[in-house]
Amino acid sequence: MSPEVKPDSLLNAEGLRFDGRRIDELRPVQMEVGVLKTADGSASIRQGKTYILAAVYGPRELHPRHLTLNDRAFLRVVYRMATFSVPDRKRPAPSRREREISMVIANALQPVLFLEQYPKAVIDVFIQVIQADGGTRCAAINAASLALADAGIPMRSLVPSVAVGKAEGTLIVDLGDEEDKYGEGDVPLAILPGTNELTLLQQDGSFTREELMEAMQMGINACKYLHELQKDALKRSYSKKAPEGEDDDDEMDDYDDDLETDLGEADIMEDE
């Protein structure tokens, strides 16, 4: 990465941002589901130059045992940045920032999961930032919720997430790295698209009450769009696996979750 230079201005005279976006425009987003073979569920997201992988394992047996929750599953989120993900090498030891973001992401995802269906178990979510260019916690939530769905874990809905910030007094959606660094503030948020409830809301910098309300509204609108992209990514990954589609009913109907059919084969065992 070339040495960083502070852009002269984050907004130009035409009201466009220094990378040419409108104030309410997201960076190009690409989401893909099922990218890792070994994980039970996985997803990747590219949002501008940000690139993040999320892997989900479980529900599975929880180790260490003392973390066990008797009435629900434990949601363990680990957010890590690769050493090469930022211009100055990130030291590989887990940092305070990583631990905090892990917790924040867990709290953002927890409300959509039916954790009470898997008491004593654990659902592991591993998030690896391959390249960081601003908005990693929001992109991580987007990817993690896709990975959870891909793992077949029951959830109320997907969780889209985006950051809204302020640069030169104007609210802008989906901050890039420079806007994050040189702007005046940043409000990351995540929503449940069905009800518009917020599962993540943080603020950095100072906003007036009106600005904050406006920022939340802009964020919710952007999240709605991201939600469409998420649904599309999920459906795409499964239609790829089903080349012939689910056209005819008669034959597809021919299976049943049925115990007796296979116990019928117990007859065969008589020879041993």
Place this chain on the structure above:
Amino acid sequence: MAVYFQKREVVVPGQLLAEGRYRASFGTYDDGDRIYSALVGLAELRGNTVKVVALEGVYIPREGDLVLGTITIVTGNNWKVDIGGPYLASLHANNALRRPYDDDISRYMDIGDVIAAEVIAFDRVTGPFLGMKGRGLRRLDSGMILEISPAKIPRVIGRRGSMINMIQDILRIQTMVGQNGRIWIRASNIEVMRLAIKAFKMIEAQAHTSRLTDRVKTMLEEEMANIHGEEMSEDMFEEPTDIEDSKESEDIAEPVELVEDEDTAEGEEPVKPEKSPKTEAVDEIKDDSPEDATEEETESEETETETKEEVSE
């Protein structure tokens, strides 16, 4: 009253499926009179019950399930059995052996043994408990275990066993399909075994496509013709001889009924067992695995215990 999905449409979590007097079932949740999907899967409407067939997922035990597991721990009178998924199952000696049994239950089954058992209780507070008192539930001593995704097991079985019976019929193999995604296969030779694995993998990969039974059948018939062509001289497929160890004959004397009333979770229609007419054919296969002879000696004690118990039921 409205339904918002096509039959077998791929749905995603949070998608509105139906509104009105419908019943939420597996893979869905309701909020007032609206039903939403909780999974990625294929939506289905049966009567007024909305269901989503999962495409992925771990094994969550249900009472009455047949499972194949590996013994990982032996305690005083319990075996702990790995049945996949998040929960380790326990098998109490009283549910597996006939009393009186030896204090040292590892004489009957020890760590590493693979067993076929039935889930007799699971309520999320106390882990799953297994039983081995049903017919055919026993330690598996030969053959191999293939693991596939538990979500695909219904497809491997097929409606009323159509898929699995077809595979057994063509390949003349023995199988047991555990609801926890493990399939026990015993075939007369390696080629057939490989073919069986290929078939099961094919089902796993294409579980949500149509006309799968036909395609698997075509594939198997072609491959079997190849194998036949090469090995015709050995005529191992046409040999309905070989009487299996006679000491086991008492095993079949009195069939023990196994849980007829399957605990049918919402949405699933109970289907009565159909004793497959093919079993005779399978029985007649010559089993030329060499272990059988050697194992007889060591096992006899244990098998007898189990056998007696089954008859006594």
